Amino acid sequence: MKVVIFCGGKGTRLREETEYRPKPMVPIGNHPILWHIMKLYAHYGHREFILCLGYKGDVIKDYFRNYLWMTSDVTLRLGQKPETTFHGSHGEEDWSVTLAETGEDSMTAERLRRVERYLGDDEEFLLTYGDGVGDVDIPASIDYHRKADRMMTVTSVHPPGRFGDLEIALDGEVKSFNEKPQAEGGWINGGFFVVNRSIFGQIADCGDVMLERGPLNQITANNQLGAYRHTGFWQPMDTYQEFLYLNKLWREGNAPWKV
Numbered sequence: 125m126k127v128v129i130f131c132g133g134k135g136t137r138l139r140e141e142t143e144y145r146p147k148p149m150v151p152i153g154n155h156p157i158l159w160h161i162m163k164l165y166a167h168y169g170h171r172e173f174i175l176c177l178g179y180k181g182d183v184i185k186d187y188f189r190n191y192l193w194m195t196s197d198v199t200l201r202l203g204q205k206p207e208t209t210f211h212g213s214h215g216e217e218d219w220s221v222t223l224a225e226t227g228e229d230s231m232t233a234e235r236l237r238r239v240e241r242y243l244g245d246d247e248e249f250l251l252t253y254g255d256g257v258g259d260v261d262i263p264a265s266i267d268y269h270r271k272a273d274r275m276m277t278v279t280s281v282h283p284p285g286r287f288g289d290l291e292i293a294l295d296g297e298v299k300s301f302n303e304k305p306q307a308e309g310g311w312i313n314g315g316f317f318v319v320n321r322s323i324f325g326q327i328a329d330c331g332d333v334m335l336e337r338g339p340l341n342q343i344t345a346n347n348q349l350g351a352y353r354h355t356g357f358w359q360p361m362d363t364y365q366e367f368l369y370l371n372k373l374w375r376e377g378n379a380p381w382k383v
Contacts, residue, residue, distance in 0.1 A: 125170050125172075125246065125248055125249055125250050125266070126170070126172045126173070126174055126242070126243055126244075126246055126249045126250070127162070127165045127170050127172065127173050127174065127249070127250045127251075127252070128173075128174045128176065128236065128239060128243075128249055128250065128251045128252075129148070129158065129161065129162070129173060129174070129175050129176065129251075129252055129253070129254050130176050130232055130235060130236075130251075130252070130253050130254055131146060131148045131158065131175045131176055131177055131178070131181070131184060131254040132146070132176050132177055132178020132179055132181065132226055132227070132228070132230065132235055133146075133147060133178065133179060133254075133255075134146075134147075134178075134179045135147030135150075135179075135255070137362050137363055138150065138361065138362065138363060138364060138367065140364045140367075142179075144180075145180055145183045146177075146178075146179050146180045146181065146183055146184060146254075147254065147255045147361065148161075148184065148254030148255060149180075149183050149184060149187065150255075150361060150367060151371075152257075152361075152370050152371055152374050152379075153371065153374040153375065156187065157254070157255060157256075157257065157361055157370070158175075158184070158254050160257050160381060160382075161252065161254060161256075161257060162216075162219070163215075163383060164257070164258075164260065164262070164381060164383055165250065165262060166215075166216070166219065167383040168262040168263055170250060170262065171218055171219050171220065172219075172220045172222075173219065173220065173221045173222065174222045174224060174239050174242045174243070175221065175222065175223050175224065175254075176224055176226040176235040176236070176238070176239055177223055177224060177225050177226060178225075178226055178227055178228045178229070178230060178235065179228055181223070181225060181228075184223065185223050188221050188223065191214075191216070192210045193210075195214045195216075196210040196211055196212055196214070197210075197211040197212060198210055198211070199211065222239075222242050224238065224239045224242060226238045226239065230332060231332050231333050231334045231335070232334050232335040232336065233327045233330055233331075233332070233333050233334065233335040233338075233339050234331075234332045234333075236251070236323075236324075236327065236335060237324065237327055237328070240324050243321065246321065247320065247321045248266075248269075248318065248319065248320055248321065249319055249321070250262070250266075250316075250317065250318060250319070251315075251317040251318075251319050252315040252316045252317060253315040253360075255360055255361050255362070256314065256315055256358065256359065256360040256361065257358075257359060257361075257370070257379075257381040258279075258281065258314065258316070258354065258356065258357050258358035258359065258380075258381055259356045259357045259358075259380045259381050259383075260279055260314075260316045260354050260356070260358070261354070262316070264352070265277060265279055265316060265318055265352040265354075266318050268318075268350065268352045269318035269350065269352070272350040274320075274347070274348045274349060274350040275319070275320045275322055275323055275326070275343055275346075275348035275349070276317060276318070276319050276320065276323060276340075276343055276348060276349050276350070277317060277318040277319075277349070277350040277351070277352050278313055278314070278315075278316075278317050278349065278350070278351055278352070279314045279315060279316035279317070279351075279352050279354050279358075280311040280312065280313070280314060280351040280352065280353050280354065281311065281312060281314030281354050281358040282310065282311065282312075282355070282358075283310060283312050284358065284359050284360075311351065311353070313336065314354060314358050316354075318352075323339075323343070326339055326342065326343060327339050356380065357380035357381060
């Protein structure tokens with residue numbers, strides 16, 4: 125199945141990093157968060173990617189255009205007949221990446237509509253955002269989607285705690301300290317969708333709107349939106365604090381999404 129990733133937003137809440145690059149290119153360790161998301165899908169055999177570009181899309185194009193230069197040792201033969209030899213190999217050699225310009229200011233429904241032609245004859249595809257990671261079981265979400273037989277399935281997650289959680293006794297003594305708790309109650313949209321091709325009939329005439337508003341509300345009203353519950357790790361990169369948190373996990377070897 126092909127994987128569509130929204131990569132065009134401006135990431136205004138992470139202005140410290142996104143002033144010069146799109147949010148999917150903000151790094152965790154030595155690689156952009158986009159690479160981490162793609163590695164998860166590739167781990168489960170989904171290696172055909174369609175990236176919906178917008179804000180500073182040229183940065184993403186440059187990254188993939190120069191991927192061999194950044195991941196390989198290189199020998200250059202200079203002169204009037206120059207020659208370049210890349211040494212070694214990398215784990216992404218069987219990836220196919222389509223870089224689609226979907227408009228700098230387009231909303232998510234419009235971005236999705238503009239890449240339909242790259243899906244070929246596929247009746248199903250995977251869809252997610254370029255700014256969130258998790259240890260999501262992609263095959264399980266696909267199985268759930270097919271058994272439920274709905275137009276679309278969203279991976280629902282518990283919202284991550286943005287502040288440390290303290291358990292405090294009546295006398296003021298701290299009984300427990302949890303630096304980054306997962307909220308126990310409620311579910312939110314975690315991305316990692318499984319989608320039937322029929323969704324394009326739903327968004328054909330909706331205008332340039334957010335997919336998550338009008339179209340998904342209508343799909344929900346038609347009983348065509350299912351929720352695959354993911355109780356493991358999930359974390360967006362919406363703020364500079366979350367950028368620091370994800371990099372801390374990666375640096376310390378405690379990244380649950382690493383596969």
